[in-house]
Structures are given as C-alpha cells and as structure tokens.
Amino acid sequence: MLRLHDTATGQVEPLRQRDAGRVSMYVCGPTVYDVPHLGHGRFSLVFDVLRRYLLFGGLDVDYVSNITDIDDKIIARAAAEGRPPDQVAAEFEAVWWQVMRSLGVLAPTHAPRATQWVAPMVDLVGELLATGKAYVTAGGVYLSVGSVDGYGLLARQSLDSLRSGARVDVGEEKRSPLDFALWKRAKPGEPAWDAPFGAGRPGWHTECVAMSLGLLGDGFDLHGGGADLAFPHHENERAQAVALGRRFAGHWAHNGWVVVEGEKMSKSLGNFTSLTDLLQRSDPRAYRLLVLRSHYRSPIEVTPPTVADAEKGLARLDALARRFALARLDAPGAAPEAVTAEGALAAGADASSVEAFTSRMDDDLDASGALAGVFDLVTRANVAADGGRSDEARRLAVTVVQLCGALGLALRGGGPDEAGGPGTPDGPTAALVAERDAARAARDFARADAIREQLAGAGWVVEDGPGGTTIRR
RNA sequence: GGCGGCGUGGCCGAGUGGUUCAGGCAGGGGCCUGCAAAGCCCCCUACCCGGGUUCGAUUCCCGGCGCCGCCUCCA
Numbered sequence: 001m002l003r004l005h006d007t008a009t010g011q012v013e014p015l016r017q018r019d020a021g022r023v024s025m026y027v028c029g030p031t032v033y034d035v036p037h038l039g040h041g042r043f044s045l046v047f048d049v050l051r052r053y054l055l056f057g058g059l060d061v062d063y064v065s066n067i068t069d070i071d072d073k074i075i076a077r078a079a080a081e082g083r084p085p086d087q088v089a090a091e092f093e094a095v096w097w098q099v100m101r102s103l104g105v106l107a108p109t110h111a112p113r114a115t116q117w118v119a120p121m122v123d124l125v126g127e128l129l130a131t132g133k134a135y136v137t138a139g140g141v142y143l144s145v146g147s148v149d150g151y152g153l154l155a156r157q158s159l160d161s162l163r164s165g166a167r168v169d170v171g172e173e174k175r176s177p178l179d180f181a182l183w184k185r186a187k188p189g190e191p192a193w194d195a196p197f198g199a200g201r202p203g204w205h206t207e208c209v210a211m212s213l214g215l216l217g218d219g220f221d222l223h224g225g226g227a228d229l230a231f232p233h234h235e236n237e238r239a240q241a242v243a244l245g246r247r248f249a250g251h252w253a254h255n256g257w258v259v260v261e262g263e264k265m266s267k268s269l270g271n272f273t274s275l276t277d278l279l280q281r282s283d284p285r286a287y288r289l290l291v292l293r294s295h296y297r298s299p300i301e302v303t304p305p306t307v308a309d310a311e312k313g314l315a316r317l318d319a320l321a322r323r324f325a326l327a328r329l330d331a332p333g334a335a336p337e338a339v340t341a342e343g344a345l346a347a348g349a350d351a352s353s354v355e356a357f358t359s360r361m362d363d364d365l366d367a368s369g370a371l372a373g374v375f376d377l378v379t380r381a382n383v384a385a386d387g388g389r390s391d392e393a394r395r396l397a398v399t400v401v402q403l404c405g406a407l408g409l410a411l412r413g414g415g416p417d418e419a420g421g422p423g424t425p426d427g428p429t430a431a432l433v434a435e436r437d438a439a440r441a442a443r444d445f446a447r448a449d450a451i452r453e454q455l456a457g458a459g460w461v462v463e464d465g466p467g468g469t470t471i472r473r
Numbered sequence: 474g475g476c477g478g479c480g481u482g483g484c485c486g487a488g489u490g491g492u493u494c495a496g497g498c499a500g501g502g503g504c505c506u507g508c509a510a511a512g513c514c515c516c517c518u519a520c521c522c523g524g525g526u527u528c529g530a531u532u533c534c535c536g537g538c539g540c541c542g543c544c545u546c547c548a
Contacts, residue, residue: 010477028548029548030548031546031547036548037548038548039547039548040548041548042548043548044548046548071546072546073546073547155476155477155543155544156476156477157475157476157477157543157544158475158476160475161474161475161476161544162475162476162544163544164474164475164544165474165475165476165543165544166544166545178544204546225548226547226548227542227543227548228542228543228546228547228548229547229548230543231543231544232543232544232545233546233547254548255548256478256542257541257542257548258548259541259542264541264542264547289497290485293485293486293487293496293497294485294486294487295486295487297478298478298479298486299478299479299541299542300485300486301485305484305485305498306484306485306498308498309484309485309497309498309499310485310497310498312497312498312499313496313497313498316497316511319510319511319512320512322511323511323512366487366488368486368487368488368495368496369487369488369495369496371487371496371497372486372487372495372496372497373495373496374496375495375496375497376495376496379512379513382511382512382513383512383513383514385512386505386512386513387513440507443507445507445508448507448508449507449508449509452508452509461510462509462510463509463510463511464506464507464508464509464510464511465510465511
C-alpha cells in the first residue's frame with residue numbers, strides 16, 4: 001500500500017481510495033502561453049511515475065490534467081503578437097502534447113480545457129455569491145478568504161500570518177489582500193464570456209475546482225502539482241470547495257523544484273530552461289532518469305553535467321537490455337505502456353526483486369532507492385551471465401526491463417525494428433561489418449581497426465562479441 | 474517579519490541510533506579482449522559547526538553558521 005506525503009498534514013500517510021481499486025487524481029497542467037520549461041517536465045514526470053506505480057499495483061487510475069487556455073499571459077502574448085489568444089493557446093498546447101509524448105508521459109484520462117468549462121465555472125461563481133462568501137466589484141468577483149474555515153492549511157500558516165506577509169497591490173478593490181479573483185471582468189478587446197455578474201473570464205483558481213469536481217466528483221483522492229502551486233493556487237481552490245461545503249481532494253502531493261546552479265530555475269537563467277531544448281540535446285529518457293534518481297519532493301539540479309550523468313546511467317541499462325536482446329516495451333512511442341506487477345511476474349521477473357522494488361516505492365515513492373535496487377540487478381544479471389548461469393541472468397535482466405518499464409523507462413535492446421532505436425544499417429554498412437568480421441577471423445587487425453574507424457566516423461559504435469561484430473548508433 | 478526545507482565521500486544522490494553495505498558517474502588498479510567497447514573484481518569513502526541525550530549519533534534534542542523556497546503570476 002502506497003504511503004505518500006500529504007501537504008495538508010505534513011505527514012506521510014496512506015493514499016486512500018474513495019472507490020476501492022480506483023484512484024482519482026487531478027494534476028494541475030500548464031498555462032499554454034509559451035513552450036514548456038524544465039519544471040513542467042519534472043511535475044509531468046513525477047506524477048506520471050506516481051500514476052504508473054498505482055497502475056503497477058493493479059489499481060485503475062482516473063488521471064485528469066487540465067490545459068489553461070485562457071489567462072492574462074495568453075492575452076498579453078496574443079496582443080504583443082497581434083493575433084487572437086486562442087491561436088496562441090492552440091500553438092503551445094500542441095507543443096505541450098508533443099513534448100509529453102517525447103517524455104513518455106501517459107496521456108491523461110481527461111485533459112479538459114478551461115475554455116470548455118466556462119459554463120460550470122459561471123455556475124460555481126454564482127453559487128459562491130449566493131453563499132455571501134464572494135462579492136462583486138467593478139473588476140470582477142472575489143472570494144472572501146476570511147469566511148473560509150481553515151484557510152492557510154496548505155501553506156501551513158494561519159490566516160493572520162499570511163496576511164501579515166501579503167503584499168498589497170494598489171488599485172485593487174479587494175476587501176482583504178488575500179482575497180482572490182473568481183471572475184475577471186473583461187476589459188475592451190479582451191475575450192469574454194457572458195455571466196450574470198458581468199461578461200469576463202474565469203480566474204485561474206476557479207477552473208481547477210470546476211473541472212476536478214466535475215470530472216472526478218466530490219472527495220476525489222489526490223490533487224497534485226508543483227510545490228509553488230500549494231499556495232496560493234491550491235489553497236484557493238480548496239477555499240472555493242470549502243466555501244461551497246463540498247468535499248475536495250483527500251490528499252495533496254507537491255513535487256520539488258528544478259534548480260539551476262543552486263537557485264530556483266527561472267527563465268532569465270538561459271541554458272536548459274526550455275524543455276524542448278533539453279529534449280533536443282539529450283535522450284528524453286535521461287530527464288526521466290534524472291527525476292527518478294532523487295526524491296520527488298527534493299529540488300533537482302538540471303545542468304549539462306547532471307543530464308550527462310543520467311545518460312551514462314541509461315547507457316548501462318540499455319547495454320544490459322542489449323546483452324539479452326530484451327526491451328520491447330518501448331513500442332510504439334518513447335515510453336512503455338503501463339507495466340503491472342502481475343504482468344512483470346508473468347513475463348518472468350524475479351519475485352523477491354519486485355517485492356523489494358514495491359516496498360521502496362510504497363515508502364513515499366522512493367524512486368531513488370527503487371532504482372538503486374534495479375542497478376544492483378544489472379550487476380547481478382551481468383555476473384550471472386559471465387558465470388554461465390544463463391537462466392538466472394535472463395530472469396534478472398527481465399526484471400530490470402520490467403521494473404524500468406514500471407517507472408516509464410523504456411530500455412533499448414538495439415533491435416533494428418525498435419521504435420527510437422538505431423535503425424537497420426544500410427547495405428554498404430552491413431557489408432563493412434561483414435568485411436571486418438572476415439578480417440578479424442583472418443587476424444588482419446590493421447584492416448579490422450581501419451574499418452572500425454570508418455564506421456565510427458559514420459556514427460556507429462562497434463562492439464565485438466562472441467557472435468561477431470555488432471554495431472549501434 | 475511569518476512559515477517551511479536543506480547542508481552526506483571528487484561530483485550527483487539515498488538512507489540509518491551501533492557490526493558490511495545505498496546506487497550512479499568520475500578517478501586509480503586488476504581480470505577479460507588481438508586492440509577497443511561492454512562486462513566483472515578491488516580501491517578511493519562521507520555524513521556543516523558547537524553543545525546535549527545515550528553504553529553509543531551522521532541519524533534524536535538545543536543552539537549556531539550557510540544555502541534555498543513560500544508568503545505576488547509561477548510547475
């Protein structure tokens with residue numbers, strides 16, 4: 001049974017299910033006003049790993065992750081570029097899904113767009129007004145947080161203490177600095193939807209309430225996102241649900257930062273902040289491995305050296321898959337379909353290793369520890385193979401591939417038909433390989449080395465094994 | 474000002490009141506190999522500082538120092 005840190009209590013607690021055998025989770029998705037950055041990648045990977053691990057345990061998972069496609073930033077960018085906001089949103093949403101695919105993130109069960117949920121949001125704001133806990137101003141509708149019991153839970157601070165630190169914007173019509181917009185009245189030229197309290201657009205915090213409750217129902221199991229969403233975003237979502245007397249998320253999970261050279265990543269810090277850049281420069285699986293290597297709540301350093309380190313770790317895993325000609329879990333995309341414990345065992349994985357993996361992961365998703373166990377299996381598999389114990393070796397190697405698959409890591413066994421694999425050498429290249437084998441058989445090592453140079457020049461890594469020369473990219 | 478987190482061996486990064494241990498990467502030495510690559514073995518080996526609790530603390534408590542984050546849009 002998975003135990004997971006809950007931001008609301010500050011404790012690691014069992015992740016309870018409202019409906020037996022089924023987990024309902026909501027993860028705050030991106031505002032699509034720009035290309036995704038490393039932080040988007042991290043939360044997507046973290047919650048993908050969580051989801052996969054729940055699936056691994058045989059649970060069904062309803063996974064909802066939204067697209068915020070109407071927002072001040074989108075409007076600002078559209079205005080700056082002289083095009084409609086929905087065009088900006090559509091462009092960056094497309095980039096988003098493409099990046100998610102390349103990271104091997106399983107597609108959400110539902111991926112609602114804010115603009116398609118405006119009607120429920122208008123209803124929700126109307127209900128809040130009816131309770132008297134929300135109020136209308138010239139600029140829109142605000143929620144009075146002082147009327148909400150327990151406001152500050154996720155910040156783990158009292159309302160008073162939050163108030164004392166709050167910065168007050170001049171010119172706002174809020175009754176309290178912490179009150180937040182449920183609805184923003186449209187200024188001329190801005191996109192607007194009709195509402196009884198004035199045409200405008202929803203405030204950011206409102207959409208997640210409407211969509212999570214609408215798609216997953218009251219008292220859904222888990223709400224997640226990056227640590228900076230805990231306050232105020234998630235707190236403000238919770239406040240709305242509480243104000244309406246509805247049961248909201250049963251458990252809150254937040255992942256840690258991406259840092260660059262010791263500081264929170266920011267767009268001003270140049271290199272590697274864009275996820276698309278990272279994925280162009282390195283194996284997308286390396287970022288997943290990097291994320292898996294540290295605890296999900298810890299900050300991670302993502303820099304060229306740490307990425308390179310992860311790529312080398314990946315190479316060790318791939319080499320094992322190659323040695324045993326395993327790893328077909330990557331079809332059809334960059335990541336495997338969900339792997340279940342049952343499926344892993346049926347595929348021949350070692351039961352005690354699966355158990356060890358499970359107990360690590362059950363402990364607040366200790367992926368780093370689980371991964372250490374996997375690397376241990378790599379060594380054991382190689383040792384067994386070197387020692388001629390091929391059945392044992394194969395069982396351990398299968399375990400590695402299956403457990404990596406459970407974490408969403410597709411290993412590459414070097415098969416020519418493998419998605420994302422090296423591809424089949426063309427005729428002339430294959431002829432060179434054959435010629436090199438002949439030269440080695442004839443002990444013409446000068447010729448063999450020359451051919452290796454030539455192949456290396458074309459980007460092939462040459463490996464001589466008992467069965468002859470193999471090459472790979 | 475309020476609240477929270479972190480400080481581990483060359484680097485990254487887990488974990489724990491006590492004999493041996495994370496794990497990866499890098500480095501050194503060996504084995505294997507025609508040479509490489511891959512693989513295996515061995516070595517390098519830590520817990521910010523000062524008190525306290527304890528038979529014993531890197532692990533618990535207190536204090537200090539340093540770093541980081543949230544309190545404002547932010548993954």
